[in-house]
Amino acid sequence: MDDCIFCKIVKGEIPSFKVFEDDKILAFEDINPISEGHTLIIPKRHAQNLYEIQGEDLIAIHLASQKVAQAIKKAMKICKRPTIINYLSDNEPDDQEELLSLVSNSDASLVIRASKGTIPTSLEGKLQIIEDLLEMANEADIPNERLFADPSIVHIGSGMGQRHLLNSYECVKVIKDLVQPPLNTIAWIANVSSGLPKTVRKPLEATFLSYMAGAGLDAAMVDVLDKNIRRTLYLIKSFRDEIIFTKTEMT
Numbered sequence: 001m002d003d004c005i006f007c008k009i010v011k012g013e014i015p016s017f018k019v020f021e022d023d024k025i026l027a028f029e030d031i032n033p034i035s036e037g038h039t040l041i042i043p044k045r046h047a048q049n050l051y052e053i054q055g056e057d058l059i060a061i062h063l064a065s066q067k068v069a070q071a072i073k074k075a076m077k078i079c080k081r082p083t084i085i086n087y088l089s090d091n092e093p094d095d096q097e098e099l100l101s102l103v104s105n106s107d108a109s110l111v112i113r114a115s116k117g118t119i120p121t122s123l124e125g126k127l128q129i130i131e132d133l134l135e136m137a138n139e140a141d142i143p144n145e146r147l148f149a150d151p152s153i154v155h156i157g158s159g160m161g162q163r164h165l166l167n168s169y170e171c172v173k174v175i176k177d178l179v180q181p182p183l184n185t186i187a188w189i190a191n192v193s194s195g196l197p198k199t200v201r202k203p204l205e206a207t208f209l210s211y212m213a214g215a216g217l218d219a220a221m222v223d224v225l226d227k228n229i230r231r232t233l234y235l236i237k238s239f240r241d242e243i244i245f246t247k248t249e250m251t
């Protein structure tokens with residue numbers, strides 16, 4: 001596909017930091033890593049989604065993810081900052097076990113994501129998945145302070161988009177009251193604007209970030225190089241009394 005960013009990465013038209021590749025797949029570091037070592041594995045043959053991908057490519061991805069996971073495990077030991085592992089969701093039971101043992105045998109944190117193959121459209125659906133994953137993580141001896149609940153942000157334009165975003169807000173808001181001791185919350189802010197024209201993306205992300213901060217969001221995946229986002233982060237911190245507001249820092 002000519003306009004597919006991943007095909008361009010495969011062809012080398014867009015530079016990437018390759019972690020691993022064979023004839024079927026390419027593993028490379030994400031352009032917006034949530035933590036050091038965040039790696040994407042993609043099939044070299046174009047596929048729009050999970051339904052389109054060929055069986056042999058899917059197998060190759062799973063085999064490669066095992067290799068990459070082993071490499072990440074080794075790398076985590078030398079990583080100086082605490083790692084956040086993204087993510088545990090309510091599918092792929094084999095991966096769950098592996099992921100939980102990786103986190104529980106390290107000081108890493110883990111994102112638990114309100115997703116079960118698809119993302120539930122209701123608040124109750126999201127909370128149910130997070131509660132199930134929380135139980136699973138606690139059983140693997142991972143304390144709540146090392147867990148980040150992710151309500152799964154979808155982009156605003158996609159059919160149920162706005163309903164989803166409202167549910168995500170509510171999810172972040174109520175989860176701290178529901179769970180004791182409290183766990184952290186995190187959201188992939190950039191997801192809200194995917195597919196939209198560049199000119200509206202960053203203002204929308206900045207606004208959505210403030211909106212989610214109002215629900216008590218603890219952490220966010222954002223484009224820190226963007227001025228709008230940095231300004232919004234600064235303001236959120238001032239409103240939360242985490243830093244002193246000074247006029248010069250706003251310009």
Ligand SMILES: [Zn+2]
Nearest residue numbers: 004006007046
């Ligand atoms: Zn492609």
